[in-house]
Amino acid sequence: MSDEKNTTIDEVNTDDQKLEETVKGVVEDTSKDDSEYEKLCSICHRPESITGKMIELPNNLYVCPDCMQKSFDMMNNGQIDLNQLMRMPGVQILNMQDLENMMPKQQKVKKKKEKKEEKPELDLHNIPAPHKIKAKLDDYVIGQEQAKKIISVAVYNHYKRVVTDTMDDIEIEKSNILMLGPTGSGKTYLVKTLARLLDVPLAITDATSLTEAGYIGDDIESLVSKLLAAADNDVEKAERGIIFVDEIDKIAKKKNTNQRDVSGESVQQGMLKLLEGSDVEVPVGANSKNAMVPLTTVNTRNILFICGGAFPGLEQIIKERLNKHSSIGFIADLKDKYDNDKNLLSKVTVEDLRNFGMIPEFLGRLPVICTLQSLDRDMFVKILKEPRNAILKQYQKLLALDEVRLEFEDDALYAIAEKAMEKDTGARALRAIIEEFMLDIMYEIPKDDSIGEVIITRDYIEGTGGPVIRLRGQEVPPLLENNPVQESGL
Secondary structure (H helix, E strand, C coil): CHHHHHHHHHHHHHHHHHHHHHHHHHHHHHHHHHHHEECECCCCCCEHHHHCCCEEECCCEEECHHHHHHHHHHHHHCCCCHHHHHHCCCCCCCCHHHHHHHCCCCCCEECCCCCCCCCCCCCCCCCCCHHHHHHHHHCCCCCCHHHHHHHHHHHHHHHHHHHCCCCCCCCCCCCCEEEECCCCCCHHHHHHHHHHHCCCCEEEEEHHHECCECCCCEECCHHHHHHHHHCCCCHHHHCCCEEEEECHHHHCCCCCCCCCCCCCHHHHHHHHHHHHCCEEEEECCCCCCCCCCCEEEEECCCCEEEEEECCCCHHHHHHHHHHHCCCCCCCCCCCCCCCCCCCHHHHCCHHHHHHHCCCHHHHHCCCEEEECCCCCHHHHHHHHHCCCCCHHHHHHHHHHCCCCEEEECHHHHHHHHHHHHHHCCCCHHHHHHHHHHHHHHHHHHHHCCCEEEEEECHHHHHCCCCCEEEECCCCCCHHHCCCHHHCCCC
């Protein structure tokens, strides 16, 4: 009998031990699961990764600092005297149980896993040489050899300047760049390609929205705040970055105006301290300063500035200057000598830029002047087919997904180039032209599974014929192998 009782007691103890282990495991799993999820604000429902540290209230309620501050402001600015209200019998200001019942049940949001990226520290041994930078740019940008050389050397020197900043007593000054070129010549694309190839924070901004102190658009410090955002709010990393300011010609000094030029000359004067190097207070995570946004200090001494613009009307200023030097007599230059000069911008001087409306102090902080050439027909053809991300390669890949081969005749490419030159908008015209004549092909091909190859001809580009369509398994006749245009098509 005693043995049966001992057996029963042992079984009960074993069951209790198992129950205790089960409960302990559930508690551990619950705490583990809660640690994997973010805390959400009970008012605005934003996660803790955005709002910052939450304020924990009873009954598992959380309030972010912003909502708590807004609640305090409403209490302070309200017309109700809370002290008298609290003395009134039967009045309860806040009941946590009622608040929990009124709130909808919050959905849990998993925390984002932080990826640890180990990047080698920058030193003199792993700085990319100028010829390597230019070789990478050659894969994406056609032509503009001089511009690619200047940018490659500037970035290489920028890296060396950052590395050797504290190595000796000799201080290396930075060489900011001013890029001039007609629209569509590749200024912005060149810098965007550079951003992908180099491991350095780069911010691409636009000068058209800048005003002296942000009266209507963005203030001047927003240039640095965008670079800080590109560097993931890492100040030390942002102080080694590059800022490309596009449309810099839009802040030229306005002529024949008596009003304050808040978007022209004033912006140039405000940018002087940025180009030279100074401590600037910029907002974190916003373009404008306000009471709700924290500020941080960024030193622009090691930030390289690249300014680019088309400068419309500058060719006329250069032409007038060159014509003044022509003399009278048999050796005099003709007045229309420079009318058809496509590379007239390469003859630009600082005096021409001053006459355009750029102040001398601003030009003095951009010592390197880089000009881009206008695109001719051969360059248009190369842009179509040679870069790694060429437009033709993109369409060939799109049709390859439908198991259709796309080919372009050389005459068709020259026809596209000629149409692009007529539009006079640079390489941007190529996409518009190809989108136009590829619309019907991209629409009709998915209908017919028997189509195996499409050949674009010059007649189709000029609107006098159609493309050559070959069916799957169709062999090309021997006489037509070198001249596929003669094959019947649509």
